Amino acid sequence: MISLIVSFHELGHFSVARLFKTRVERFSVGFGKILLRKRDKNGVEWCLSALPLGGYVKFAGDENITSMMPSPEEMEASRIAITEREGAAAVKDYYHFKPLWQKFLIILAGPAFNFILAIGILTIVFWVMGDSYVPARIMRVVPDSPAAAAGFLPGDMILSVDGRDVRSREDARLMIVLRADTATRFDIDRSGKHLTLTATPRRVALEPGGPNPNATGGQLGIDMNGPEVEVPLNPLQALVAGNAQTWKALDTNLTYISRIFTGKENGNQIGGIVGMTKAAGDVTVAYSQVKAPLWQIAYNLFFTYLQYMAYISIGVGFLNLLPIPALDGGHLAFILWQGVTKKTISAGFQNAAFRIAIVLVLGLMLFAFWNDINNIGLTKFIGGLFS
Structure with missing residues (x-):
């Protein structure tokens, strides 16, 4: 998974670089010793390397593995060397001589x-x-809980938490978990009426006795175990x-x-x-x-x-x-x-x-x-x- 994800990240750098006609020396899937290699018509060396934990793109003329910006003296020396070797027209094909906006987009393309x-x-x-989900409707309020103190009632539908829209039980639960010991605004629908309540989720162990006993987060003291809703989606809705x-x-x-x-x-x-x-x-x-x-x-x-x-x-x-x-x-x-x-x-x-x-x-x-x-x-x- 990591190799596929990182290789796709590097493909972003590579694709936008080639869009701007930037010369690329190598695209490697994996690190370390090269196991397989093949050079295409554009001079790019495509490699499969021994350590399958990512990959990298190497731009032509980029000798620094950190891809740091060269100094003006280094840039001038590089310009002279490229001109003598390939002619003045070739300079514009190298990454470090690209306009700043093109370099910005090349780097941004990875993430x-x-x-x-x-x-x-x-x-x-x-x-x-x-799409299947359980609506964020409160079925039960735990006595002496933050929810009870804030005035939540069974039947309340949570519409938003801290200004963020909520549709499902998982949406509400995640936002509550991330707001332990923090006064939080809840917009709810109560029998057709819009109300705003403020509650402070109590910090508790999220998985006591489970695989991650050290994880803690907010707990409001509500039960949202209602019936699941299943909705088929067409390609556009899925997108x-x-x-x-x-x-x-x-x-x-x-x-x-x-x-x-x-x-x-x-x-x-x-x-x-x-x-x-x-x-x-x-x-x-x-x-x-x-x-x-x-x-x-x-x-x-x-x-x-x-x-x-x-x-x-x-x-x-x-x-x-x-x-x-x-x-x-x-x-x-x-x-x-x-x-x-x-x-x-x-x-x-x-x-x-x-x-x-x-x-x-x-x-x-x-x-x-x-x-x-x-x-x-x-x-x-x-x-x-x-x-």
């Missing part, structure tokens, strides 16, 4: 393709499987639904990250490769234990994997848009800065920013890894061996 991939996958899922689901997932990421920076969450739900692998394994085991024909299990598992792939792609796109120099968002920030100030960013500043970025990215990876092994109970298990 954009991640969102396009997610929308495409979710569109297929909605088209084939339709609309896939697009809405993609941006809803992106909004969820933004909300959670913003709550971390404001001190409202501790970030223990940020996960990495270990957590993603375990989640995929848990899903597979759960489906394998269902008493159903093998074809039906495989069918449901395939579409579950597709949805999982879509959400990982959204995460990859979101992560790459962060303004960190080692990521696409950092390159975009540098290009915007150069466009506004009309000044080239010094090599010293770029090197310093890149080193800081590496520390930040490695720190985030270690934090996610720690969360993963902690959430699956490995740290508790190891601690028990020495207690």
